[in-house]
Amino acid sequence: MRNAAKKIYITLIFIFLYAPIVTLIVLSFNASKSRAKWGGFTLKWYQNLFKNQDILNALWNTLLIAFLSAFIATVIGTIACIAIQSMKKRNRTILIGITNIPMLNAEIVTGISLMLLFIVLGMNFGFLTILLAHITFNIPYVILSIMPRMKQLNPSTYEAALDLGASHMKAFFSVTFPDILPGILSGFLMAFTMSLDDFIITHFTKGPGIDTLSTKIYTEVKKGIKPEMYALSTLIFLTVLVLLILVNRSPKEKDV
Amino acid sequence: MKKLIALLLTCVLSASVLTGCGNADKYPNGKVYVYNWGEYIDPETIEMFEKETGIQVVYDEFDTNETMYPKVEAGTSRYDVVCPSDYMIQKMVDNDLLAELNWDNLPNAKANIGEQYYEQSLAFDPGNKYSVPYCWGTVGILYNTKMVDGPVDSWSILWDEKYADSILMQDSVRDLFMVALASLGYSLNSTDEAELQEAKELLIAQKPLVQAYVIDQVRDKMIGNEAALGVIYSGEAIYTQRENPDLAYVIPKEGTNVWIDSWVIPKNCQNKENAEKFIDFMCRDDIALMNFDFITYSTPNTAARELIEDEDIKNSDIAFPDLSLYKLETYSYLGEEADTLYNELWKEIKSN
Numbered sequence: 001m002r003n004a005a006k007k008i009y010i011t012l013i014f015i016f017l018y019a020p021i022v023t024l025i026v027l028s029f030n031a032s033k034s035r036a037k038w039g040g041f042t043l044k045w046y047q048n049l050f051k052n053q054d055i056l057n058a059l060w061n062t063l064l065i066a067f068l069s070a071f072i073a074t075v076i077g078t079i080a081c082i083a084i085q086s087m088k089k090r091n092r093t094i095l096i097g098i099t100n101i102p103m104l105n106a107e108i109v110t111g112i113s114l115m116l117l118f119i120v121l122g123m124n125f126g127f128l129t130i131l132l133a134h135i136t137f138n139i140p141y142v143i144l145s146i147m148p149r150m151k152q153l154n155p156s157t158y159e160a161a162l163d164l165g166a167s168h169m170k171a172f173f174s175v176t177f178p179d180i181l182p183g184i185l186s187g188f189l190m191a192f193t194m195s196l197d198d199f200i201i202t203h204f205t206k207g208p209g210i211d212t213l214s215t216k217i218y219t220e221v222k223k224g225i226k227p228e229m230y231a232l233s234t235l236i237f238l239t240v241l242v243l244l245i246l247v248n249r250s251p252k253e254k255d256v
Numbered sequence: 257m258k259k260l261i262a263l264l265l266t267c268v269l270s271a272s273v274l275t276g277c278g279n280a281d282k283y284p285n286g287k288v289y290v291y292n293w294g295e296y297i298d299p300e301t302i303e304m305f306e307k308e309t310g311i312q313v314v315y316d317e318f319d320t321n322e323t324m325y326p327k328v329e330a331g332t333s334r335y336d337v338v339c340p341s342d343y344m345i346q347k348m349v350d351n352d353l354l355a356e357l358n359w360d361n362l363p364n365a366k367a368n369i370g371e372q373y374y375e376q377s378l379a380f381d382p383g384n385k386y387s388v389p390y391c392w393g394t395v396g397i398l399y400n401t402k403m404v405d406g407p408v409d410s411w412s413i414l415w416d417e418k419y420a421d422s423i424l425m426q427d428s429v430r431d432l433f434m435v436a437l438a439s440l441g442y443s444l445n446s447t448d449e450a451e452l453q454e455a456k457e458l459l460i461a462q463k464p465l466v467q468a469y470v471i472d473q474v475r476d477k478m479i480g481n482e483a484a485l486g487v488i489y490s491g492e493a494i495y496t497q498r499e500n501p502d503l504a505y506v507i508p509k510e511g512t513n514v515w516i517d518s519w520v521i522p523k524n525c526q527n528k529e530n531a532e533k534f535i536d537f538m539c540r541d542d543i544a545l546m547n548f549d550f551i552t553y554s555t556p557n558t559a560a561r562e563l564i565e566d567e568d569i570k571n572s573d574i575a576f577p578d579l580s581l582y583k584l585e586t587y588s589y590l591g592e593e594a595d596t597l598y599n600e601l602w603k604e605i606k607s608n
Contacts (some may be wrong), residue, residue, distance in 0.1 A: 036476040036480025127334050193375070208290075
């Protein structure tokens with residue numbers, strides 16, 4: 001009885017989680033533009049998708065900005081963590097508090113303040129401003145995921161490396177770095193995903209002629225989302241799914 | 257690792273440099289920055305404009321008037337041509353954000369856009385100084401002829417208990433109040449608190465009959481026979497009818513809102529001459545026709561309408577109703593105080 005209840009519960013949860021995605025995937029094969037009508041099976045949205053230069057440009061921008069901003073934010077965040085770790089307790093609390101503010105701040109506030117800042121600096125709005133904005137809001141997430149790892153570190157191992165004649169750089173890369181690597185990776189992935197689906201901040205910091213997927217999709221609201229977007233979302237979902245399966249399988253093989 | 261980073265950065269830099277240059281030869285006459293609604297232009301017309309004029313179009317899109325406004329006001333991108341709706345144009349005029357048009361540079365706009373649309377524009381652009389109409393439409397009732405008896409001609413059918421749970425209303429303050437205000441016979445731009453309270457009571461009374469307050473879904477729900485009656489924009493009506501022939505659109509006799517999206521030039525534009533060339537190009541009859549086919553929203557371009565081959569659409573009452581036959585009103589910007597009042601009353605309706 002309890003087992004049956006458990007199974008029903010987990011099935012329900014999965015239905016709630018995946019029904020929207022399944023709907024989207026089904027609609028991406030719908031020949032009719034309307035979601036309410038099944039017009040037969042088609043692959044034409046997929047064909048249109050690869051012909052639509054606007055959407056492909058937006059996809060490329062999204063991936064490039066997500067990758068670059070996550071990468072740079074991870075580097076800055078890691079360095080910041082090292083510094084924060086070696087601070088005195090009081091300063092550390094203050095600094096962590098400060099880095100957390102952008103995360104708690106409403107996105108629209110961050111977006112508008114960044115926009116005003118870029119105006120004051122007289123910058124041209126475009127790729128660079130979006131990238132800078134994304135790096136800015138990514139850094140706190142990186143710090144958030146590396147800091148706990150940092151706290152678990154045993155400072156003696158790093159000192160031992162120094163005693164054994166390693167330079168600070170060498171000691172960091174061969175002792176500290178491998179220990180905090182899981183934190184760095186999860187920080188990078190978190191930053192990557194945050195950047196991928198950000199709309200509001202991108203909207204305020206983007207210039208004319210450049211779009212990411214999220215801003216592109218929002219502009220279609222007035223006339224209805226085009227089915228090409230369903231097709232693209234399906235492809236992204238499948239890519240992520242395959243990646244996740246690969247990632248989750250490889251450690252098991254190593255364990256054996 | 258370092259090499260990889262260096263390589264990546266070089267790639268990005270060179271890519272950005274490469275895309276930046278090399279346009280001067282192809283586009284000797286500079287650029288024009290256009291800010292328009294998403295999916296609101298036939299991309300081919302932009303290419304034609306670039307080819308014919310040698311002006312490069314930097315095209316950008318927005319999703320609502322409200323997201324467009326702060327960007328134009330802040331001047332982040334200094335757009336040359338923008339396409340806001342009526343009430344937003346009025347707000348931009350009030351806040352001194354728009355440049356006056358030089359009508360000598362807009363021969364197509366003068367000749368091809370119907371006189372009645374300029375007259376309608378007077379409500380938000382007194383003297384027709386700032387705007388050239390681009391798309392327009394009405395708000396009306398879309399109904400399923402198989403589910404609703406008899407012809408529909410009045411907003412009052414939305415209060416008919418026979419259709420309980422199969423009525424769709426618009427989920428936006430102005431469009432929702434518009435229905436109540438129109439059926440009470442008041443101005444659609446009313447700021448009188450007593451009138452608005454009355455409209456609110458009417459909408460609260462209607463609430464049990466309403467299936468959902470939605471925007472986009474009206475289209476899909478009506479096509480899928482999920483509802484009998486829905487408040488919808490005329491531009492969507494033609495598309496829904498094509499998908500489901502049982503649907504009919506009607507402008508209620510009490511009158512309704514007519515909206516106009518128009519081209520305007522912001523004061524902080526970079527190249528007004530190119531902006532006017534772009535606007536005038538969009539008013540050319542063949543170009544306007546291409547855009548009408550693409551967007552399917554009514555065009556104010558009477559010359560383009562003459563070129564429509566499909567007689568049914570050319571003479572369609574939905575796409576081109578005779579404005580003089582109906583009681584129509586455009587929305588105007590009501591000011592902050594009235595905005596707050598509307599929003600508060602809306603909240604009361606929703607929480608009731």
